[in-house]
Amino acid sequence: MSAIVWIAAGSLAAWLWLLLCQGFFWRTDVRLPPRREPARWPSVCVVVPARDEAEVLPASLPSLLAQDYPGRAEVLLVDDGSADGTGDLARELARRAGGLPLTVTSAGEPPAGWTGKLWAVRHGMGLARAREPEYLLLTDADIAHAPDSLRELVAAADTGGFDVVSQMARLRVESGWERLVVPAFVYFFAQLYPFRRIGRVGTRTAAAAGGCVLLSARAAERARIPDAIRQAVIDDVALARAVKGGGGRVWLGLAERVDSVRPYPRLVDLWRMVSRSAYAQLRHSPLLLAGTVAGLALVYLAPPVTLVAGAAAGDVTAAAVGGSAWLVMTATYVPMLRYYRQPLWLAPLLPFTAFLYLLMTVDSAVQHHRGRGAAWKGRTYARPDAVAGDEV
Known part of the structure; x- marks a missing residue:
């Protein structure tokens, strides 16, 4: 031949x-697992790290404040050194929209050894700890949630006994380049981390989608989140591995009504x-x-x-x-x-x-x-630590 x-x-x-x-991996039917409403709805703090997000915040933050969650819940937005008025805009949106209570705070510049996002998450989780929530919803500032999103996530975690329930938000697909590149991004991710394996007990495969991660407070403390992953550039995967490595259960699937509103119109x-x-x-x-x-x-x-x-x-x-x-x-x-x-x-x-x-x-x-490493919104991490244990 x-x-x-x-x-x-x-x-x-x-x-x-x-x-x-x-x-x-190529199947797209892994959605939220079967669930029922708990007898008592646990308390939740929603932590939103935000750096220069004034462009997308009007399309995302009101959706969080409008959650119809039956239990106690509040939103903590951590302004991560924004220069575009993100914090003030968040307060104004909350004043107009009402809904869940919103606290806007600032984390300050991250110290050496921390990525900016995880330093902001750490600050938000520290504030949440004083409220003693049973769950934390870690969600990005560009993610819009359907009104029942928090209710469904908590019900899935409670019913399935999961320490992490994460949904991969549906990314925006409008421009020609987005149509060509974005679905493939999720396809390649699922090929690396098959969703069906992530939810199985006894497998090493672990991943989450950082835009929407419901995390048990007890699992976060047990796995030392976020301190244990403070240098991780791919922080969502690192979080899931830390939780699963500590004996926790992780679930990841595709979202139906959790959407990213961030545009990526150009190839660059x-x-x-x-x-x-x-x-x-x-x-x-x-x-x-x-x-x-x-x-x-x-x-x-x-x-x-x-x-x-x-x-x-x-x-x-x-x-x-x-x-x-x-x-x-x-x-x-x-x-x-x-x-x-x-x-x-x-x-x-x-x-x-x-x-x-x-x-x-x-x-x-x-x-x-060249020493430029991972760059995002004015910050460059020259030599970020890799996530340990990349075996799938």
Whole structure:
């Protein structure tokens, strides 16, 4: 057999393994588990770290204040050194909207060894501790919640006995680049951390989606959250691993009515979003980077390349095997496009999107080795610690 056939066969074998043996990652039916209303609704503090979020806050904060939660609940917004009036805007929105009580506070600049977001979360959790809540909802300032979101999260945690219940918010998909890149972002995340495995007892797979994390206060204390993960750039995954590593139970699934309102209209916006943490995911390891690039090339780029090369060379076997691998890849992407209500003709373009992600990952490594590291809203973390125990 020719080299093209061998490459195509390797890619097809990889896709058959992903299809059947990687936790059915491509399915999008992992939603909040069966739940019932508890006899007594536990108390909750909602902690919202916010840095320069005046643009999105009017679309997100009122949705938190409007929660119809039957128990005691309040919102703590931590203004993380904003320069755009985020804190004052939050107070004004609360004055207009009413609803749950809102406290706006400031954490100050993070000390050495802390990322800004986790320092703000630590400050908010410290304030919450005085209220003695049974649960903490950690949610980003760009996340809008349906009125029953908190009620459903708490009911799911109480019914299922989970210490963490997290929903991956539905990201905004409006611009052309968002349509091309955003559904693939969630698809790749689910491939790395299959949702079905996360909820199983006895598995090592653990992850959460930082935009919406309901966390048991007892589990947070047991796992020393957030101090134990204070340098983590990928803080949501680190949080879930710390909780699960301490014997807690974690659940993650796709959201139905929890939405991100942050726009990423241009490719450069999406590029920054991905590249700021991609190399941290690889533990800043050149060997893992090389393996990732080779793996992406074999799994995502080889199918169309071997199809075209085989057809051009008259190698029917190479073209057929490469085409079969591309077909399996396309089929696994269709459910995610349906979840995001996007046209299915985008599915065959996944190799191109994967190539963009490959370039973003390489760029993330380049920026790290130039000393720029992860950069977000005016802060740069030159050498952020990688999350320990990345095995899936």
